[in-house]
Amino acid sequence: MRKISILGATGSIGQNTVDLIDRDPTAYDVVALTGGANINKLAEDARRLNADVAVTAYEDRLPDLRAALAGSNVEAAAGPKALAEAAARSADWVMSAIVGAAGLEPGLEVLKQGATLALANKETLVCAGALVLETAKANNARLLPVDSEHSAVFQALVGENMDAVERIIITASGGAFRDWPLSDLAKATVEQASSHPNWNMGQRITIDSASMFNKALELIETKEFFGVSQKQIEVLVHPESIVHALVGFNDGGVMAHMGAPDMRHAIGYALHWPDRRDLPVPRLDLAKLGQLRFNEPDEARYPALRLARNVMERGGLSGAVFNAAKERALDRFIAREIGFLQMADIVEAVLDRFGASDGLIDAPLTLDNVVRTDHLARTWVDDFVIQRAG
Numbered sequence: 001m002r003k004i005s006i007l008g009a010t011g012s013i014g015q016n017t018v019d020l021i022d023r024d025p026t027a028y029d030v031v032a033l034t035g036g037a038n039i040n041k042l043a044e045d046a047r048r049l050n051a052d053v054a055v056t057a058y059e060d061r062l063p064d065l066r067a068a069l070a071g072s073n074v075e076a077a078a079g080p081k082a083l084a085e086a087a088a089r090s091a092d093w094v095m096s097a098i099v100g101a102a103g104l105e106p107g108l109e110v111l112k113q114g115a116t117l118a119l120a121n122k123e124t125l126v127c128a129g130a131l132v133l134e135t136a137k138a139n140n141a142r143l144l145p146v147d148s149e150h151s152a153v154f155q156a157l158v159g160e161n162m163d164a165v166e167r168i169i170i171t172a173s174g175g176a177f178r179d180w181p182l183s184d185l186a187k188a189t190v191e192q193a194s195s196h197p198n199w200n201m202g203q204r205i206t207i208d209s210a211s212m213f214n215k216a217l218e219l220i221e222t223k224e225f226f227g228v229s230q231k232q233i234e235v236l237v238h239p240e241s242i243v244h245a246l247v248g249f250n251d252g253g254v255m256a257h258m259g260a261p262d263m264r265h266a267i268g269y270a271l272h273w274p275d276r277r278d279l280p281v282p283r284l285d286l287a288k289l290g291q292l293r294f295n296e297p298d299e300a301r302y303p304a305l306r307l308a309r310n311v312m313e314r315g316g317l318s319g320a321v322f323n324a325a326k327e328r329a330l331d332r333f334i335a336r337e338i339g340f341l342q343m344a345d346i347v348e349a350v351l352d353r354f355g356a357s358d359g360l361i362d363a364p365l366t367l368d369n370v371v372r373t374d375h376l377a378r379t380w381v382d383d384f385v386i387q388r389a390g
C-alpha cells in the first residue's frame with residue numbers, strides 16, 4: 001500500500017484528490033489530511049479514509065476537530081506547527097493543495113523526508129523556487145506538477161531533451177472578464193470575478209484567473225519548474241481551455257497537450273506517474289467542439305503578466321514579494337476595500353518599493369527571508385490601501 005497525505009484536503013484540489021483515492025481505497029494508506037475552517041469535511045474524510053492524523057490550520061478550531069473525530073482512531077492536531085509536523089510524517093506521495101504561501105513550509109517538510117511532492121500549490125515555486133529545488137535535490141525527493149499547464153508541459157516533455165526546447169506556451173482561458181469592455185473592469189464585483197467560464201476551482205484562484213494573476217504566477221512557476229528563461233515562455237488566451245500547454249522544439253515541431261478541463265486528469269497523472277491509469281474524466285469530442293481559438297493576451301487588460309516578467313528578471317525574493325502583495329491585495333478586494341483594477345496597481349507599487357529597498361533586493365533566498373519578506377510586503381499593501389483611502 002502506498003502511504004499518502006493530502007495537504008489542503010478540504011479544498012477544490014484536495015477534494016478531487018480524495019475522489020480519486022476513494023475509488024481505490026485499498027491501494028492507499030492515508031497518513032495525514034489537513035484543512036482549514038471546514039472541520040466537518042476534514043473529520044468526515046479522515047474517518048472514512050482512516051487517516052493517522054487530521055490537522056486544521058487554525059489553533060482555535062482544535063476543540064471542534066477533536067469533537068468531530070471523537071470515537072475514531074484519528075489523531076487531531078491544529079496550527080501551522082502541527083501542519084508542518086504532519087507534512088514531515090513519513091509518506092510516499094503527498095499532495096500539496098493548500099492555497100497561498102502557507103503551502104511553502106509544509107511542502108519543504110515533505111521534500112526533506114524524501115517523498116514525492118505533487119505540487120498544486122504554485123506559490124511554493126513562486127516564493128522560493130531555487131530553495132525548493134535545492135531541497136528536493138539534497139533529499140532525493142521528487143516534485144511532480146499538478147497545475148494543469150505544468151502537467152501538460154511535463155507530459156509533452158516525456159522522452160525529450162530540454163536542450164531541444166525553444167519555447168513553452170501556457171494557455172489561459174481569459175477568466176470571467178475575457179469579453180468585458182476594458183472600461184467596465186474597474187467596476188467588477190467580487191461575485192462577478194468569482195465565476196469561471198470553464199473550470200470549477202476555489203474562489204481565490206478563480207478571481208486570480210479573472211485578473212490573470214493566476215497566469216502570472218504560472219509564468220514564474222514554469223520558469224522555476226522547467227529551468228527556462230522568461231523569454232522562452234509565452235501565454236496564449238484560449239477560451240475553450242482544451243489545449244493546456246504547448247512545447248515548441250528546435251526542429252519546428254510543437255507538442256500540445258489536450259484534455260477536458262477536469263483537474264482529476266493532472267492529479268491522477270501525478271498520482272500514478274510514471275504509469276497512466278484509467279481516470280474518471282470526460283473524453284474529448286473535438287468534432288463536437290468544432291473549433292479551438294487562440295489569441296495574444298492584451299497587456300492593458302492583464303498588467304499582472306508584465307509584472308510577472310519583471311519578477312522573473314529580478315529573481316531572488318521578488319517572487320515572494322509579488323505573491324504576498326497579490327494575496328493581500330486579493331484579501332482587500334474580497335473584503336470590498338479596493339476595486340478589481342487596484343489589485344495590480346498596488347502589487348506594482350509594492351514591487352517598486354521592494355526594488356528601492358537596500359538590503360532586501362540581494363538578500364539570500366532562505367525560508368526565514370521569504371517569511372520575513374512576505375510579512376513586509378503584506379504590511380506595504382495595507383499602507384497603500386490606507387493611503388489611497390485617505
Ligand code: NDP
Binds near residue numbers: 009014057083098102
Ligand atoms: P481552495 O481554496 O479550494 O482550498 C484550499 C485548501 O487550503 C483548503 O483545504 C483550505 O482549508 C486550506 N487552507 C486555507 N487557508 C489555509 C492556511 N492558512 N493554512 C493551511 N491550509 C489552509 O483552493 P484550491 O484547491 O482551488 O487551490 C489550492 C492550490 O492549488 C492553490 O495554490 C491553487 O493555486 C492551486 N491550483 C488549484 C487549481 C484548481 O483547479 N482549484 C488548479 C491548479 C492549481 P478550508 O477550506 O478547510 O478552509
